[in-house]
Amino acid sequence: MSHPASTGRRLVHDVDLIDPLDVARFGGKAAGLARMRRLGLRVPPAFVVETAACGIYQSEGRQIPLGILAGCREQIARLEAQTGKAFGGDTGVPLLVSVRSGAQISMPGMMDTVLNLGLDRRSVLRLAAASGDPSFALDTWTRFWSMFSDIVLDVDPEVLADGIATERSRAAERLHADTAAALEHRVIEVLAAESGPVPLNPHEQLEAAVRAVLDSWDSRRARLYREHHGIPHDLGTAITVQAMVFGNLGTPAGSGVAFTRDPSTGAPRLYGEYLAGGQGEEVVAGTRTPVGLDAAEADWASIVTELEGYGQRLEQEYRDALDIEFTVEAGTLYLLQVRPAKRSAAAAVHIATAMVSEGLIDPADAVLRVSRDQVKRLVSPEFDQEAVDSARASGHLLTKGVPASPGHGSGEAVFDADRAVEHASAGREVVLVRPTTSPQDLRGILAARAIVTARGGATSHAAVVSRALDKPCVVGCEDIEVRLEERAFVAGGRRVSEGTTISVDGATGEIILGELPRRVPTRNLDALNELLDWADDRSGATLWTEATSALPVELARGTGAAGVGIVPLTDLLQAVGRLPVLLKAIERYSADPDAPEADIEVAVADATATALEPLLAAAGDLAVDVRVPNLTSGRARAWVEKWTTLAPHLLMPLGARRLIAAYARGALAATQKTGHTGLGLLAAGITSAEELEQFAAEVGPELTVGAVLQNPAVLVDATDLAAGGRPLWIDLAELVRTTLGRPEELLYTDSYTELPPLLTQLLAGLVGTDAQTRVGVRLTGNAVTSATALHDLGFRVFSSTPAQSGELRLLLGQHVLEEDPHD
Amino acid sequence: MSNVLAEGYNAFETNKSPSGRVKYLSDPPSVMALIRSGRLGEHILLVRGGTTTFLAPALSMGAIGVITMSGAPESHLGILSREFQTPCVMTAWLLSSSSRYVPGETDDSHFDEIVKALDGVEVSLDCSDSLVGRVIAL
């Protein structure tokens, strides 16, 4: 059965007249163009051959339905009228078109896009004249042949390029009737040898391209793909033909990109730039400097206004900030492509919250629009920018390496893990500088504020562990020569010896001499907190943040933390330089656990009070949970001299009862002095509910007592613990480690994506009861990804570093929204 | 500090740092002999690089590291080394020499010098950089 010509004609449409929602009939590209046209936006004119044509083509034994070609000719004539250009022919500025396949579903084997169709040896000269740029005209023409031969004729474009090299370079030297004719002649020769006679007339080339699209629907690979995925063969592909516009024709002319909101700050004003007389690729390549839209030349003023109008309309339609690619040809603005705009972390948050207040989106949408990485970036303390600029200006930039883990940190340069630990335990900040790091350096990495390695790349040990710990790290500093014997390194022509303070920027890779002050930029925190509050509304999560000094506590407050914890007492003692008191006490009690050693106990109590006061004072009305020292930890093993000779009983959670009493007295004194009322003292490493009660008895009734659960044995008592009413913290990383039996050195390089099933089972016993017991989970580093699984189990209280708390709140909010968008 | 003997183009970035005694393989029979000896895993293999295909069996049978004296990461050997994830330093040059491989212009003395310097030496390969691979004396 053959279809009358009128059928064919009816299958070819002006995209202005089609239904933008009918992707099945017109393909994604044409539907997208139609959508933009409905909004009143000017796009280069286009027409589409609907998918039904494909089916008729196949069923008629590969005959293009009568009337399709006539319909295409009519549409081309319309394009000519609308653009004032000529397709083929002998006069006028040439009309060039692109030809695209467009099925509802993409699949292998479909035809790629052909651009710049419409030139021949005469019109290329007219294009050169109209643009004033012969090399542009020649490039456009040869690019067409390259694509046409590759895509439509199945000829290797390298073979073509090789074959026409001589004629092309002659035409490049001087584009004229003779050189253009010679080039065209050569193209025909080469292609004829490869695939037979080649169409020269643009109308014939268009027909060949249309046929190639229709044929590609039926290519072997496309067929097989459809069979494999159960896609019907009669869906067909559409063919979209669109006029091309050029930023170097007429005046004013140019190409550029505009963002509907500032991509760095999110401020709601049009931001972007353009290149007058240029093409899109030049803007991207950065070979010439574009003009900012805010500094547009006089003849561009009305175009900028038009762009602003389009921008607003598009934002209403797409409900997001957008990036718009545009071209101005002979004073007329055309939009080429519209996409959601890439934006900085700060912009993402500001845009999301602004759009909620503008009524464009709702809070749930906003929570889903921002990513965890973006939140992380916003809450890390940064070097003061002025201080950085002035340091660079004074020649303090030592070197630049490969940024491996973002963040900013300063400290005294040290060259091995032992020294790092030694200095850190005396309360000094250090930066670990090594040729490279290995698992044996873990305790050094933990003690350091930043890590620098001379060798290695973004996947080296130092990089991986630093990212897990959220510490700034720069690797691959080729310029650094580490001289371990001299305890110094040489970089940028300077010698830096151990103990000299340096600053590390893990985002740019810069290593700077001297200390640079750090602050959390506050300008974005309000918007961020608004967003995170919405996330908390959905997840019901409460977050505590870890802190050992005033800065993080302030940050914690600023980001809406419910409390401060878990704080290791050891860290606090270290920060005020009183750790030696504790170490001495441990040795004494090891010798004789019950001997009254009043002076040592007073010293420990005193040290504890001194260590706690600053933290409690800064915490104000925030609750604080402090964990007493755990003598079995790797840290203890490293710091306590002769740890191996300690009496074994001292290693039990309740082994050093006098010490516990001393901590308690010091803690009580600190609360009385500062007036803080929310302090909790936590036992570490307990293995039963009974042990917790004994600990509580030792501490006394005046303080709240709780525990940190660090090994699976204690979870057997889950029910009793949950009913006990004493605050509990689950140290997740430590629990996973002890459940799986992994050594401490691998703690941060291990990444597990699922909790061990045993652990999930045991943990479930702690939630879901009616008891008023607060049960929280401490998440660190990679363990943050377990938060969603724990939330599903029923946990709602979490603790993390200040840097991770925002990320965690977002993660939980997004998790709940993804599970049930209408929650 | 480390003693870098040679550098070259890194076929792919990895933390794997294999070590062993360098063994120069000049032809297919030497590859076969090494495989049959069961000592393949003790050696870092050194080859010219032009005749890369005969090394394929060594990769299949568990070679731990390769140094070539010519050939680019975009070659069959480069592709295979990435597929097997066997660290591979290509077109290596000695740091102690100014001689460099130039396609079509290099004579045997360049290769002989490298073989002489590396064959039989205990080394490890550092391929942690995205572009440069290093041969380090142990």
Added chain:
Amino acid sequence: MTDEEFLALNSIYLKKIATSAAVSASTGLPEQAVERVLAGAEASGRVIDVGQGMLMLSEDGVHAVLGEFSERYAASREDQVVEDWYKRFELLNSQFLKVVTDWQQDGGDLSKLERLLKLVERQVRALGHIIDRIPRYGVYSQRFTQAIEAVDKGQIAYLVSPDVDSIHSIWFEFHEDILTVLGRPRDVAEPAE
């Protein structure tokens, strides 16, 4: 050498190391026939078992195969058509190695896949132009086509893995094959840096 022997031994020559199952899959010869031929070759010292069923050619074996090539393809070595075809192949080969390397280094980005597969399809079409000179090459077209199909079905191992008849393995063997037909040492044929 019989045709069967040549096909089987050549297969090991091209793969450098192979099991008899792999030889059967690549040549289309039935496994039993392959095993018979290879057992004979082992007995005569042309093939060596290096462990785990992996076979390699001995020096004698290589010599014998190369001798067969010289005899069977003496005419092709003088044939300008084959020479021109090979020059064309070199261009495609450089593109292929580049695209595969690119794909591997990008962590296996699937959008690069299309480009790779279109290249291989081009090679299949090119093979169609040389079949009249070297009919044996029809097998390569089939192998490439099957590998493309497997990849299109989501079996990505069929791109580069040496454990299956992957696109890269087939290409690698083919390159070796055409070079040997032309009597060329490998050195000269490595891609320019």
